[in-house]
Amino acid sequence: MTHAIEVTEHGGSDVLAWVEKSVGTPGPGQVRIKSTAIGLNFIDVYFRSGLYPNETPFIPGKEGAGVIMELGEGVTNVAVGDRVAYCSLMGTYAEELIADSGFLAKLPDGISDEVGASIMLKGLTAHYLLHLTYPLKKGETILFHAAAGGVGLIACQWAKLIGATVIGTVGSPEKAELAKANGCDHTILYRDEDFVEKVKEITGGKGVDVVYDSIGKDTFNQSLDCLKKRGMMVSFGNATGPVAVPNLGILAAKGALYVCRPTLFTYIDTPEAFVENCDVLFGMVESGKIDITIGQKFALKDAAKAHDALEGRATIGSTVLIP
Ligand SMILES: NC(=O)c1ccc[n+]([C@@H]2O[C@H](COP(=O)([O-])OP(=O)(O)OC[C@H]3O[C@@H](n4cnc5c(N)ncnc54)[C@H](OP(=O)(O)O)[C@@H]3O)[C@@H](O)[C@H]2O)c1
Structure with missing residues (x-):
C-alpha cells in the first residue's frame, strides 16, 4: 500500500484527504513511478474546486518527478x-503512480528532481507563451501579471533573455524585489496602484505589445486597456475566476486587438511535441540561463496547507510537495 491525496468531493482545501492506495502494475505502454517531488500548480485548485470538471473521487496533480520502478x-x-x-x-499527488511512457522526460544530471517537478508545467508554459502563442521579439514590451509566481518568475527571465522590456505586476514590495531580480524592468504593485495608468506612464502612452494575464475576471478588461493598437491579449488563467467572452466590438473600440486563450496541453499533445519542448526548456535551465526559485516546500500530506498558501497569494516562485 502507498499513500496519496484524494479529492473526495469538489470544494475548499479541506476536501484534500490523505488516503491509502494500491497502485497496481503498469499496463502496456505504461510505467510505475516512485514519486520524489510534486509540483504545485494553480490548475490543481481549479480541479479541486470544480471550476475545471473532473469526476470525484480523484487524485489531483499534474506535475512531478520520480524514479521508474517497473515497465x-x-x-x-x-x-x-x-x-x-x-x-x-x-x-x-501520490507516493507512487502509473503513467503513460510517451509523456515522460528523462531528467538530465544537471536538473534535480525538485527543480524537474517545478518546471514541467510552469516552464513549458512560459516557453509556449513567449515562443509559440506570440513569438516575442527583441525590443517589444510585455505586461506579465503575477510576475513573482511560479510561471511568472520563469517567464519574466525568459522574456528578458529574448530582449523584451518586461513590466510585471506583483502583490507586495517583497514580490517586486524578486520579480526585478528575475527579469522585470518595471514592477507595479497592482493591489495599490492603477496598473493601466502605470503601464501608460512606463510606455509613454503607447501601451504594450502583449499582455499575459492569468488573473482572469478581475483584470481582463483593464489588461485590454494596457495594449497598443493591434496588440495581443493572452488570457491564460483564472486565479480570480473565469473570463466571459466579451462583446467583440470592445476589441475594435480599444484598437483592433487580438485575444487568445491558450492551454499548455494543446502545445504538447504528441510525444514528439512534448520531448521537443522539454529539450528547449531543459537546455535553458541546465545552462543556468534560467534560474528556478523554489519558494516553499510542503510535505505531500500537507497539500491542503500548500493550496491555502497558493490561493492566499502567500507563495513565491514554485512550490514543491515532498512525498
Ligand atoms: N493556460 C495554461 O496553459 C496555463 C499553464 C500553467 C499555468 N496557468 C495559469 O497561470 C497562473 C499562474 O499559475 P501558477 O501555478 O504559477 O500560480 P502562481 O502565479 O504561483 O500563483 C498565482 C498568483 O496569482 C496572483 N493572484 C492575484 N489575484 C489572486 C487571487 N485572487 N487569488 C490567488 N492568486 C491571485 C498572486 O500573485 P500576486 O500576489 O503577486 O498578485 C498569486 O501568487 C494561474 O492562473 C494558472 O492557472 C495557465
Whole structure:
C-alpha cells in the first residue's frame, strides 16, 4: 500500500484527504513511478474546486518527478532506475503512480528532481507563451501579471533573455524585489496602484505589445486597456475566476486587438511535441540561463496547507510537495 491525496468531493482545501492506495502494475505502454517531488500548480485548485470538471473521487496533480520502478509491456523509451519528470497526466499527488511512457522526460544530471517537478508545467508554459502563442521579439514590451509566481518568475527571465522590456505586476514590495531580480524592468504593485495608468506612464502612452494575464475576471478588461493598437491579449488563467467572452466590438473600440486563450496541453499533445519542448526548456535551465526559485516546500500530506498558501497569494516562485 502507498499513500496519496484524494479529492473526495469538489470544494475548499479541506476536501484534500490523505488516503491509502494500491497502485497496481503498469499496463502496456505504461510505467510505475516512485514519486520524489510534486509540483504545485494553480490548475490543481481549479480541479479541486470544480471550476475545471473532473469526476470525484480523484487524485489531483499534474506535475512531478520520480524514479521508474517497473515497465509495462512494450516500453522502450525509458528504463527502470531512470529519473523522469512529467506534466501530462492527472494524479501526481501520490507516493507512487502509473503513467503513460510517451509523456515522460528523462531528467538530465544537471536538473534535480525538485527543480524537474517545478518546471514541467510552469516552464513549458512560459516557453509556449513567449515562443509559440506570440513569438516575442527583441525590443517589444510585455505586461506579465503575477510576475513573482511560479510561471511568472520563469517567464519574466525568459522574456528578458529574448530582449523584451518586461513590466510585471506583483502583490507586495517583497514580490517586486524578486520579480526585478528575475527579469522585470518595471514592477507595479497592482493591489495599490492603477496598473493601466502605470503601464501608460512606463510606455509613454503607447501601451504594450502583449499582455499575459492569468488573473482572469478581475483584470481582463483593464489588461485590454494596457495594449497598443493591434496588440495581443493572452488570457491564460483564472486565479480570480473565469473570463466571459466579451462583446467583440470592445476589441475594435480599444484598437483592433487580438485575444487568445491558450492551454499548455494543446502545445504538447504528441510525444514528439512534448520531448521537443522539454529539450528547449531543459537546455535553458541546465545552462543556468534560467534560474528556478523554489519558494516553499510542503510535505505531500500537507497539500491542503500548500493550496491555502497558493490561493492566499502567500507563495513565491514554485512550490514543491515532498512525498
Ligand atoms: N493556460 C495554461 O496553459 C496555463 C499553464 C500553467 C499555468 N496557468 C495559469 O497561470 C497562473 C499562474 O499559475 P501558477 O501555478 O504559477 O500560480 P502562481 O502565479 O504561483 O500563483 C498565482 C498568483 O496569482 C496572483 N493572484 C492575484 N489575484 C489572486 C487571487 N485572487 N487569488 C490567488 N492568486 C491571485 C498572486 O500573485 P500576486 O500576489 O503577486 O498578485 C498569486 O501568487 C494561474 O492562473 C494558472 O492557472 C495557465
